[in-house]
Structure formats: C-alpha cells, structure tokens
Amino acid sequence: MIAHATATEARQRIEGLRAEIAHHDQLYFGQAAPEISDYEYDQLKLTLAAWERAFPQWAEAKGDIGDDRATGFKTYRHRVRMLSLDKTYSAADVRAFHARVSAALGRDDLGFVIEPKFDGLAVSATYEHGRLVRAVTRGNGREGDDITANALALRHLPRELRRATADGTRNPIPDLIELRGEIYLPRAEFERINREREAAGETPFAHPRNVAAGTIKQQDPAEVKARGLAVVFYGWGAVEPASAAPASQQELHALIRSWALPGVEQVSVGRSADEIWAAIAAMGRVRGAYAFPTDGAVVKLDDVKGQRELGETDRAPRWAIAYKYAPERVETTLRGITIQVGRSGVLTPVAELAPVEIAGSRVARATLHNRDEIARRDLRIGDTVYLEKAGEIIPAIVGINLGRRPATSTTFVFPQTCPACGTKVVEDGAAVRCPNGDCPVQVRRRVEHFVSKAAMNIDGLGPAMVETLVAHRWVRRFPDLYRLQRADLLTLGGNVERSTDRLLAAIEASKRAELWRLVHGLGIPQVGQATAQRLGAAYETLGALTAASAEDLEARGFAPATAQAVADYFAAPQTRAMLADFRAAGVMPVQRAIATPAERAGVLAGKTFVLTGTLPTLTREEAAARITAAGGRVASSVSQKTDFVVAGEGAGAKLERARTLQIRVIDEAELRRLLDTTAP
Numbered sequence: 024m025i026a027h028a029t030a031t032e033a034r035q036r037i038e039g040l041r042a043e044i045a046h047h048d049q050l051y052f053g054q055a056a057p058e059i060s061d062y063e064y065d066q067l068k069l070t071l072a073a074w075e076r077a078f079p080q081w082a083e084a085k086g087d088i089g090d091d092r093a094t095g096f097k098t099y100r101h102r103v104r105m106l107s108l109d110k111t112y113s114a115a116d117v118r119a120f121h122a123r124v125s126a127a128l129g130r131d132d133l134g135f136v137i138e139p140k141f142d143g144l145a146v147s148a149t150y151e152h153g154r155l156v157r158a159v160t161r162g163n164g165r166e167g168d169d170i171t172a173n174a175l176a177l178r179h180l181p182r183e184l185r186r187a188t189a190d191g192t193r194n195p196i197p198d199l200i201e202l203r204g205e206i207y208l209p210r211a212e213f214e215r216i217n218r219e220r221e222a223a224g225e226t227p228f229a230h231p232r233n234v235a236a237g238t239i240k241q242q243d244p245a246e247v248k249a250r251g252l253a254v255v256f257y258g259w260g261a262v263e264p265a266s267a268a269p270a271s272q273q274e275l276h277a278l279i280r281s282w283a284l285p286g287v288e289q290v291s292v293g294r295s296a297d298e299i300w301a302a303i304a305a306m307g308r309v310r311g312a313y314a315f316p317t318d319g320a321v322v323k324l325d326d327v328k329g330q331r332e333l334g335e336t337d338r339a340p341r342w343a344i345a346y347k348y349a350p351e352r353v354e355t356t357l358r359g360i361t362i363q364v365g366r367s368g369v370l371t372p373v374a375e376l377a378p379v380e381i382a383g384s385r386v387a388r389a390t391l392h393n394r395d396e397i398a399r400r401d402l403r404i405g406d407t408v409y410l411e412k413a414g415e416i417i418p419a420i421v422g423i424n425l426g427r428r429p430a431t432s433t434t435f436v437f438p439q440t441c442p443a444c445g446t447k448v449v450e451d452g453a454a455v456r457c458p459n460g461d462c463p464v465q466v467r468r469r470v471e472h473f474v475s476k477a478a479m480n481i482d483g484l485g486p487a488m489v490e491t492l493v494a495h496r497w498v499r500r501f502p503d504l505y506r507l508q509r510a511d512l513l514t515l516g517g518n519v520e521r522s523t524d525r526l527l528a529a530i531e532a533s534k535r536a537e538l539w540r541l542v543h544g545l546g547i548p549q550v551g552q553a554t555a556q557r558l559g560a561a562y563e564t565l566g567a568l569t570a571a572s573a574e575d576l577e578a579r580g581f582a583p584a585t586a587q588a589v590a591d592y593f594a595a596p597q598t599r600a601m602l603a604d605f606r607a608a609g610v611m612p613v614q615r616a617i618a619t620p621a622e623r624a625g626v627l628a629g630k631t632f633v634l635t636g637t638l639p640t641l642t643r644e645e646a647a648a649r650i651t652a653a654g655g656r657v658a659s660s661v662s663q664k665t666d667f668v669v670a671g672e673g674a675g676a677k678l679e680r681a682r683t684l685q686i687r688v689i690d691e692a693e694l695r696r697l698l699d700t701t702a703p
C-alpha cells in the first residue's frame with residue numbers, strides 16, 4: 024500500500040494517523056480511559072513510522088511524549104524533564120541497544136541493570152532537606168499536575184527520608200532531590216476491587232493502570248486510600264548539591280532503601296547482551312507472581328557518568344530501553360453478539376466466543392463495551408478474532424484476522440429496542456440505554472445489588488429468588504421488599520415455610536442496617552462502596568445525608584463531582600418518594616449497627632479532640648463520627664481547651680502546637696482504647 028501511494032495520499036494518510044493517535048493519547052493520558060489496547064495503539068505508531076520513513080517530506084520530529092495533565096490541578100514545572108522510554112518488543116532490538124551503547128562509550132564490559140517496568144503512572148516526588156514537599160505527574164514532561172494531596176494518601180510514602188539507620192549510620196540527605204517513580208494499583212487490590220464490583224453487578228475494571236491513573240485524577244485522597252494505591256521509586260531528576268547525586272543506578276537503589284522509601288526489589292545485573300537477555304527472559308517467567316502490575320522490563324546503563332555521556336533524545340534517554348512482553352494471544356471465532364442490560368439500563372454488547380484457553384483460564388465471552396466499538400472494529404459474526412490477556416488484564420478482543428473472514432460472515436445490527444422489555448432505546452453519549460425504569464432486567468439487577476453482601480446483605484435473597492420476586496411483580500422498587508406478604512411467598516412451593524420465615528426475618532433485620540449499606544445499595548451514580556462508607560460516617564442519619572447540599576458534602580471532604588451527584592440524587596422527586604416509602608415501611612438505618620459500650624456511656628463527654636495527619640485505618644470522618652458518638656467534641660484547631668490531639672502520619676503544625684501547649688498526643692490505637700473503655 025505504502026509503495027504505491029502518491030505523495031498526496033501519503034500526506035493524507037499520515038495526517039489521519041496522527042489525528043487518530045492524538046485522539047488515543049488524549050483518552051489514555053488525559054482521561055485514563057483508553058478505548059483500544061496498547062498493542063493496537065503501538066501498531067498505529069508503527070504504521071505511522073513506516074509511512075514517515077517512506078515519505079520523509081511529511082515526517083515530523085517526534086519530540087512529543089503523551090500529556091497526562093487534567094483539569095482542576097495546579098501545574099508545576101519539573102526542574103529536570105521527565106522522559107518516556109524507547110520501547111521494543113524484540114530481542115534483536117535489545118541486543119542492538121547493547122551494541123549501540125558499547126560502541127558509543129568504546130567499551131564492551133559495561134554494567135547494566137534490569138528492572139521491572141511498573142505499569143502505572145509516572146510521578147516525581149520532591150524532597151527538600153529530607154521532607155516531602157510536592158508530588159507531580161509527568162504531564163508533558165516539562166510540567167505536570169500537582170498531586171501532592173493524593174500522594175499523601177498513598178501506601179508507604181514517607182513524609183520524611185530516614186536520617187539514620189538502626190545501627191546508627193547517618194544517611195546522606197540532599198538539600199533537594201526529585202525522585203522519580205510510579206504510582207500503581209497492587210494486583211491484590213485490583214482483584215479485590217473487581218470482585219466487589221462484580222458482586223455489586225458493576226462492570227469490572229479492565230486494567231490496573233487505568234484505575235490508578237483515573238483515581239489520581241479524581242482529586243479525592245480518600246479514594247486513593249480506599250483503593251490501596253502504592254508507589255515505587257526507580258529514578259531521579261534534579262539533585263542539590265550535585266555532589267549528592269548517586270554514581271550509579273545500583274547506588275540509587277541503595278539510597279532509596281536507606282531512606283526507607285519503597286524501591287525496586289527485583290533488580291538484576293548483566294554485562295553482555297546474552298546476560299541482559301537472560302535476565303529479561305527470567306523476569307518474563309516470574310513477573311506474573313509480582314505484587315504489582317508490569318508490562319515489561321527496563322534495561323539501564325548502570326554508570327551515571329556513562330549515562331550523562333550518552334544523553335537523551337527529545338523523548339527518551341539513550342542509556343535505557345524498555346522491552347515490552349508480548350501479551351498472550353489466541354485466535355477464536357466470534358459466534359454471536361448478545362446484549363446485556365445493566366442496572367442503569369445501559370445496553371452492553373457481549374461477544375460470544377468459541378471457548379478457548381488463554382493464560383490459564385477458559386474464556387467464552389468478552390465485553391465489547393458499546394455499540395460504536397463493534398462498528399469501529401467492523402466486527403462480523405463468524406469472524407476469527409484475536410483475544411488477548413496480558414497479566415491481570417481481562418481478556419479482550421484486540422483485532423480481527425481478516426484473512427480468515429468467511430463469506431458467510433454477517434454484520435451485527437444493534438437492537439433499536441430493549442431486549443428485556445421492548446422499549447425503544449435512547450442514546451446517551453457513547454452508551455445506548457433502555458429508558459424504562461420498570462424494565463424487568465434493570466429492576467432485577469438493581470434489587471440484586473441492593474440486597475447483595477456489599478450492600479444491605481440480606482440473606483436468602485440470591486439472584487434466583489430476586490428474579491422470582493420481580494417476575495411476580497411483587498418487587499418493583501426497593502421499598503417493596505419490606506411489603507412482601509408471607510401468604511404470597513408461601514405460594515412459591517410446597518416446603519417453603521421455614522425458608523420464607525428466615526427470609527422475612529432477614530428482611531426485617533435489614534431495616535436497621537448500617538447507613539452506608541443502604542446508601543451503597545441505592546446505586547447512586549459516582550458512589551461505590553468506599554464512598555458510601557464515607558458518606559455513612561460523615562452523616563449521622565439518613566435524613567441528614569439526604570438534606571445535605573453539594574457545598575456541605577464538599578466541605579466534608581467529598582470530591583466536587585461526587586458531592587454534586589449525591590445532592591442531585593437525593594433532591595430528585597423519585598428519590599424523595601422512595602425515601603418516604605422506606606420510612607413508612609420502618610426502614611431506619613443507623614450510623615453503625617451496634618454502639619460500643621463507650622458510645623452508650625458517652626465516655627468522652629466533655630472532652631475536646633483535634634485530628635491531624637492520616638490515621639492508619641480510620642478516615643478523618645470516621646474518627647470524628649466515633650468521637651462524637653461517644654459524647655466527645657471535635658475541634659479544628661489546637662488551643663488550651665483541647666484535651667487530646669489524635670495524630671497520624673504526616674501530622675504537621677497542629678502536632679507542634681500540641682507539644683508547645685503540652686496537650687496529650689495520642690495515636691489511633693489509643694483513641695480506640697478510649698472508645699472501648701466502659702464508663703466508670
């Protein structure tokens with residue numbers, strides 16, 4: 024195709040590819056919501072490069088690295104640019120890299136380190152005189168988003184570099200250092216979050232990287248914490264004084280360890296191309312067991328002097344290369360496409376595949392996300408498709424083997440009406456939706472979510488029972504659950520008396536469920552389990568929560584978008600009617616199911632507390648709620664009247680003031696002991 028193209032055609036094609044790549048860059052870096060796989064994206068880049076090689080007159084200097092900046096953040100200029108990495112999928116390229124570096128430096132005994140390529144988003148953390156002052160994303164390489172507030176909620180990110188080790192050795196502390204690393208979602212957390220989403224009838228996340236990047240963009244530190252985001256350091260930018268700079272990559276790893284920062288534990292070294300390749304291959308065999316997601320290995324020249332001599336291109340250092348492991352891929356046939364109706368009415372197409380084995384599991388279905396995806400890929404029923412699963416990624420169709428498209432393949436016609444209720448569908452952005460609130464499948468899914476373990480946790484109400492209740496039209500909205508008639512239920516079978524009574528008792532008990540369970544069960548847009556728990560802790564009663572304005576929610580630390588969604592939801596007339604029905608049925612959620620003895624006795628009556636820093640397990644709202652529940656008061660600033668300062672990690676000025684005023688400082692463990700003491 025390229026060989027026969029005219030210059031004009033080439034120019035059009037190149038411009039088209041550039042626009043397409045820019046579109047995917049924006050989705051991936053700007054919104055953390057890519058719509059194609061990395062493999063497909065890399066193919067676009069390779070195609071563009073091939074066209075540019077054939078028509079150099081239309082080639083452009085590629086100084087660009089993706090731009091991850093989002094709205095709502097302050098931007099901050101890096102002292103030293105943050106770069107990308109040159110990437111390859113081939114062993115030959117790794118060998119060529121070794122040869123190039125050796126030739127440029129005129130030596131064949133150079134040392135290299137091989138590190139995992141962490142799959143998250145790049146971050147630069149600046150420590151001044153050993154104190155963390157700022158965390159910034161890569162942005163466009165020159166300036167990025169200031170994400171300090173989010174970074175403070177990361178797991179194991181010390182506010183201070185450790186100054187001395189246990190044996191008394193003093194660690195060197197530079198006046199300033201920009202440490203470079205990666206924020207990522209640990210695999211166990213990714214799996215936990217997806218288990219919870221599936222239990223709640225929500226679509227699982229496809230990729231841990233996008234969850235990590237998306238969470239950071241939400242500007243909600245509590246969510247960063249709830250999702251267990253972590254960080255690791257593997258590089259550095261500016262350092263002052265210059266004499267404090269490490270002399271090698273291995274020395275940097277040692278410094279990171281001595282400062283008690285999370286560092287890279289899986290580092291190997293190699294000198295020859297064979298040794299380097301062996302280390303990469305070995306990592307490829309074990310990386311599936313790492314606690315963090317990886318998408319490759321990074322090879323770096325160890326010696327910093329050599330690194331400086333080689334320098335960098337516009338977008339990447341010349342002294343490093345990333346090898347990306349090819350994801351596991353299989354071919355299978357697309358037998359059909361079915362439509363799933365979600366609890367909010369969204370119609371999701373699902374690929375029905377001839378079952379295949381991939382990365383150790385048997386796969387027969389894959390989500391196709393939305394209607395446009397089918398058209399964009401020109402997927403036809405009968406096609407042979409490529410299915411891919413890299414590490415923890417959920418299997419996805421990444422391409423079509425057009426060479427094997429049968430003449431009998433057929434185009435899928437997306438339904439104009441809801442397959443569950445026949446209502447004419449409506450378009451809603453990229454989504455197609457069934458607008459019928461009484462649509463039986465939507466009702467069923469909403470009720471399934473409401474009664475699930477992650478929400479109201481009503482025993483004896485599995486999917487089959489929910490389906491029965493909905494099919495009999497006994498349950499159309501949540502409050503109907505509380506009006507079920509024993510006599511009706513007894514008609515369901517011969518021997519159902521005992522199970523019916525157990526079910527009715529479980530439903531009865533749920534009237535006193537914890538507030539957050541009800542809130543989560545409602546399925547408010549933007550509100551997952553963690554947010555529901557925070558809402559339940561921040562408001563004492565359902566009444567107080569439903570009356571809260573967006574401003575009030577924001578003042579209690581909820582992200583603006585969440586605050587607005589919650590306030591809008593509770594202000595809607597249908598919600599108000601439903602809440603009235605709940606009340607009429609006697610549903611009265613409580614802030615926590617059982618008050619501790621301390622709360623009952625109000626042991627903290629008359630005591631004033633000030634909270635500062637991040638506590639190990641309680642959020643600020645939870646700690647405050649428990650103190651008030653036990654009769655105590657929470658103040659925002661430290662004064663002579665303060666009885667206790669509860670200090671967590673990163674406590675600052677308030678803690679200092681408490682010390683000056685000689686006010687008792689306690690930690691979370693001590694607070695819990697106070698809360699658990701019974702009054703004298």
Ligand SMILES: NC(=O)c1ccc[n+]([C@@H]2O[C@H](COP(=O)([O-])OP(=O)(O)OC[C@H]3O[C@@H](n4cnc5c(N)ncnc54)[C@H](O)[C@@H]3O)[C@@H](O)[C@H]2O)c1
Nearest residue numbers: 047051057059060061064107108138139140141145257321
């Ligand atoms: N699917 C899509 O639509 C889409 C769109 C744009 C980009 N992408 C993907 O993103 C990639 C391009 O992004 P990029 O330029 O940020 O490259 P990259 O993320 O693949 O590689 C560079 C990054 O690797 C990270 N890294 C991880 N471990 C490291 C280590 N040990 N040492 C040094 N750095 C380490 C750093 O954050 C660095 O910025 C492409 O390969 C593509 O697959 C996908």
Ligand SMILES: [Zn+2]
Nearest residue numbers: 441444457462
């Ligand atoms: Zn419907």
